[in-house]
Amino acid sequence: MKTKTKTILSAVLILLLLAAVWLADQLLPASSIVLTVLRKGAIYSLIAVSLNLLNGFTGLFSLGHAGFMLIGAYTYAILTIPVEMRDSVYMYYDGGIINFALPVPVALLLSGVLAGLFGFLIGLPVLRLKSDYLAIATLGFAEIIRALVQFDGFGPVTNGSNVLRSFPVFHSTLFPFVVSGLCIAIICLLINSSYGRAFKAIRDDEVAAEAMGINLFKHKEMALVTSAFFAGIGGALLVMFQMMVQARAFTSAMTYEILLIVVIGGIGSVTGSIIASFLFIACSEWWLRFLDSTMVINGFTVPFLRPGFRMVVFSVVIMFVVLFYRQGIMGSREFSLERIYQFCRRRFGKAGKEAENHE
Amino acid sequence: MDNLTYYIQQLLTGVTVGGQYALIAIGYTMVYGILRLINFAHGDIFMAAGFFMVYASATLPLYISLPLTLLLTVILGVAVERIAYKPLRQAPRMSIMISAIGVSYLLQNFATYYTGGLPRPYPKLPFIGDIIQIGSVTTSWVTIITPLLTLALVAGLVALIKYTKMGMAMRAVSRDFETAQLMGIKINNVISMTFVIGSFLAAVASVLFFSKYTTVTPTIGAMPGLKAFVAAVFGGIGSVPGAVVGAFVIGICENIIKAMGYTTFSDAFTFVLLILVLIFKPTGLFGEKTTEKV
Numbered sequence: 001m002k003t004k005t006k007t008i009l010s011a012v013l014i015l016l017l018l019a020a021v022w023l024a025d026q027l028l029p030a031s032s033i034v035l036t037v038l039r040k041g042a043i044y045s046l047i048a049v050s051l052n053l054l055n056g057f058t059g060l061f062s063l064g065h066a067g068f069m070l071i072g073a074y075t076y077a078i079l080t081i082p083v084e085m086r087d088s089v090y091m092y093y094d095g096g097i098i099n100f101a102l103p104v105p106v107a108l109l110l111s112g113v114l115a116g117l118f119g120f121l122i123g124l125p126v127l128r129l130k131s132d133y134l135a136i137a138t139l140g141f142a143e144i145i146r147a148l149v150q151f152d153g154f155g156p157v158t159n160g161s162n163v164l165r166s167f168p169v170f171h172s173t174l175f176p177f178v179v180s181g182l183c184i185a186i187i188c189l190l191i192n193s194s195y196g197r198a199f200k201a202i203r204d205d206e207v208a209a210e211a212m213g214i215n216l217f218k219h220k221e222m223a224l225v226t227s228a229f230f231a232g233i234g235g236a237l238l239v240m241f242q243m244m245v246q247a248r249a250f251t252s253a254m255t256y257e258i259l260l261i262v263v264i265g266g267i268g269s270v271t272g273s274i275i276a277s278f279l280f281i282a283c284s285e286w287w288l289r290f291l292d293s294t295m296v297i298n299g300f301t302v303p304f305l306r307p308g309f310r311m312v313v314f315s316v317v318i319m320f321v322v323l324f325y326r327q328g329i330m331g332s333r334e335f336s337l338e339r340i341y342q343f344c345r346r347r348f349g350k351a352g353k354e355a356e357n358h359e
Numbered sequence: 360m361d362n363l364t365y366y367i368q369q370l371l372t373g374v375t376v377g378g379q380y381a382l383i384a385i386g387y388t389m390v391y392g393i394l395r396l397i398n399f400a401h402g403d404i405f406m407a408a409g410f411f412m413v414y415a416s417a418t419l420p421l422y423i424s425l426p427l428t429l430l431l432t433v434i435l436g437v438a439v440e441r442i443a444y445k446p447l448r449q450a451p452r453m454s455i456m457i458s459a460i461g462v463s464y465l466l467q468n469f470a471t472y473y474t475g476g477l478p479r480p481y482p483k484l485p486f487i488g489d490i491i492q493i494g495s496v497t498t499s500w501v502t503i504i505t506p507l508l509t510l511a512l513v514a515g516l517v518a519l520i521k522y523t524k525m526g527m528a529m530r531a532v533s534r535d536f537e538t539a540q541l542m543g544i545k546i547n548n549v550i551s552m553t554f555v556i557g558s559f560l561a562a563v564a565s566v567l568f569f570s571k572y573t574t575v576t577p578t579i580g581a582m583p584g585l586k587a588f589v590a591a592v593f594g595g596i597g598s599v600p601g602a603v604v605g606a607f608v609i610g611i612c613e614n615i616i617k618a619m620g621y622t623t624f625s626d627a628f629t630f631v632l633l634i635l636v637l638i639f640k641p642t643g644l645f646g647e648k649t650t651e652k653v
Contacts, residue, residue, distance in 0.1 A: 055453075061453055061456065125634060125637075125638045126634070126637075128638075129637055129641065131452060131453070132395075132397050132452070132456065133592075133637055133641065135397065135456065136397065136588065136589075136592065136633065137633065137634055137637050139585070140585075140589070140629075140630030140631075140633045140634055141630065141634070143585070143626060143627070143630050144627045144630045144631065147623055147624065147626050147627040148627065150623060151623045151624070152623065251581075252581065252585075253464075253467075253578070253581075256460050256463070256464055257464075259457065259460060260457075260460070260461065260464065263457055267453075306472075306475075307472075307475070307476070308468070308471045308472030308473075308475065308476060309472055311468035311471065311472065312465070312468050312469050312472045314468070315461065315464045315465035315468045315469070316465065318461050318464065318465075319443065319458075319461045319462070319465055322443075322454070322457055322458045322461045323442075323443065323446055323447070323458065326450065326454055
């Protein structure tokens with residue numbers, strides 16, 4: 001396939017996708033589960049891809065993602081609550097000490113920047129550590145951030161352990177799609193640049209990469225900051241979706257969940273992470289919901305079904321993937337038009353050749 | 360004077376908490392020493408032990424329910440190893456760590472499902488929950504028993520590692536996995552034994568822990584688990600005495616910080632300590648030096 005046709009086809013596909021999302025927005029009622037899945041799936045895609053950049057492409061096993069999301073989420077919420085709402089939100093802290101509200105795009109960008117800054121600071125000590133120590137150190141940092149945000153002394157800024165709300169949210173499903181899409185596109189550009197190749201070299205063999213003249217610390221720091229930046233934006237999008245934010249929710253369990261999404265999608269595959277995010281959200285919010293309610297068929301009560309069973313089935317499926325299907329959905333391959341084209345050509349090759357002969 | 364009493368009380372609590380962390384930390388440190396795996400599910404095994412006791416003691420008398428709890432926890436620990444870690448022995452380290460996280464997720468979700476997500480009251484154990492008065496300090500027996508029991512168990516464990524054949528095999532496996540195998544050591548038995556010991560100690564810790572905190576929730580294992588892990592790193596992961604020392608240090612410091620009125624920071628302190636240790640002395644207090652092999 002020619003490069004030009006490929007570009008045009010990709011552009012058409014993306015436009016079609018956006019049009020479909022827009023249509024879904026217009027046709028479905030606002031409370032529709034499909035819209036919830038689409039929105040949350042888009043947000044989780046961004047977060048999962050940003051984690052994959054670290055874990056899958058650079059080989060840094062980081063478990064601090066919830067911390068970066070928390071920073072992004074709080075930055076966004078704190079900076080955008082309208083001035084007239086501050087008194088009611090910060091009711092225990094006399095309206096807080098911040099008396100301005102920034103426009104949404106600026107606040108979104110700042111939430112990424114601040115998360116990235118924290119990523120940079122955390123990276124300075126932590127990136128010297130080896131794999132499993134790195135995992136716990138980043139986990140520890142996420143916990144520290146959570147404790148600090150909930151600290152009463154910072155209440156005038158963070159509202160302590162109380163809920164932040166009343167900040168602007170999005171009403172169109174297109175918004176998370178466009179923002180996530182742009183961010184993921186930037187991550188893809190980075191992965192395909194010479195920096196991205198350096199990341200992969202570090203992942204495959206650190207010592208060899210260093211011998212080839214790659215500055216290990218610089219590149220690891222770059223991967224961590226980028227990942228934190230986009231995790232911050234993802235966190236901000238997530239609270240826009242939830243319409244409120246509380247630090248208590250950003251536990252290590254959240255990081256684990258995102259890590260498991262990355263594993264299901266395939267460590268080292270951007271499209272895999274995206275597919276897995278939508279699947280994960282669709283299953284947990286929609287398709288497997290029935291497992292949580294009692295079901296009676298012809299007077300026979302189906303056993304086991306009661307609240308919580310969904311998560312059990314879910315974790316069992318995840319364990320299966322981890323144990324027996326370690327590649328995940330995509331392995332380290334990417335979903336691409338080229339691949340589908342080649343597949344079709346091989347599959348329907350005979351017909352194709354005949355058509356060519358006719359011409 | 361009141362103030363002094365208060366601080367002594369906090370210090371005693373610190374020693375108790377330290378003892379409980381120590382018992383959990385041994386499980387982490389031994390598994391890491393042998394498998395080079397951070398067993399993220401260990402905190403949840405501790406939680407499961409709490410629930411086993413809740414359900415066992417609902418119908419059975421204490422002299423049956425207590426040993427039953429210990430036994431079930433050990434079975435759970437070994438089962439987790441057999442099902443989730445053994446198939447991945449040849450896999451890259453990241454996979455097995457992810458598997459551990461998956462197990463943790465599964466155990467927590469299953470506990471939430473089985474209990475309906477409600478906190479369960481822990482049965483009141485006779486004797487160890489009783490209040491005693493020493494001078495002006497009021498405390499319960501569990502405060503006194505925990506550190507003593509911990510030290511006794513650790514002494515037993517150290518003796519086991521040092522003087523028995525199984526202990527020797529353990530040391531050999533942790534030194535060099537493959538050579539030990541070539542020397543005819545049955546690796547799988549050794550690893551199972553490690554999990555038996557770790558889970559048993561976690562179960563003991565859970566009995567001591569919950570006789571004070573009295574409610575069991577599905578996510579309760581996460582925090583003590585993480586802290587015990589930090590203790591293991593602080594003491595030098597792979598070293599049993601190191602883990603115990605680290606656990607006592609963390610338990611005591613944490614309660615001193617709480618006593619000073621900074622409860623929010625008591626958790627954060629643990630992780631600050633972790634990061635300081637990792638920066639300045641990554642091998643911990645008693646850890647072995649490792650050199651990077653190409």
